[in-house]
Amino acid sequence: GAVVSQHPSRVICKSGTSVKIECRSLDFQATTMFWYRQFPKQSLMLMATSNEGSKATYEQGVEKDKFLINHASLTLSTLTVTSAHPEDSSFYICSAPMSGRLQETQYFGPGTRLLVL
């Protein structure tokens, strides 16, 4: 079964509005979560690392004031796309690492399709 959930699965909004996407780890705690963006037929590009209790770490070229990240609890991180524009239309995916006795695995959410008109 799914170990990471995202909500909503798809959203359509008007240019200039803000959109919030939630990422939840199910049945495990995640002090760190990752947010990716994926354009059609391209691979995943890391946007930022979400840290519970501290500021997010953004990758080079990602505007922190435009993509607000809040890691509110050990199971929830949110990504808010502020003043969205058509070029922000993309597939946004989060992931959360889960450590077992022998290995660490990063599990991905189902993704959120954002379309900005």
Next chain:
Amino acid sequence: EDQVTQSPEALRLQEGESSSLNCSYTVSGLRGLFWYRQDPGKGPEFLFTLYSAGEEKEKERLKATLTKKESFLHITAPKPEDSATYLCAVQERISGGYNKLIFGAGTRLAVHP
């Protein structure tokens, strides 16, 4: 700079025709190499993590292997339901905490009946 290169970019197979996907990487210290499967419009689905050269893991028709410079994903007797994009990602060994994954561009696999 860490790099991950996957080949081929796209692969078309007949059902039952075995093949291999390649993932070559450059990283200063490998913490782990991950394989994921991604279906259109969905998030990546975890397949394997490999940690050291010589390691092998299997799951149904898939087998992943790792050397010091590359990893292979072998698909034995594929079925149409194996059609997907297969993503490879590496994680660099850095002290403390969870470390980001660096993804390759993926291999789009199409298996035809």
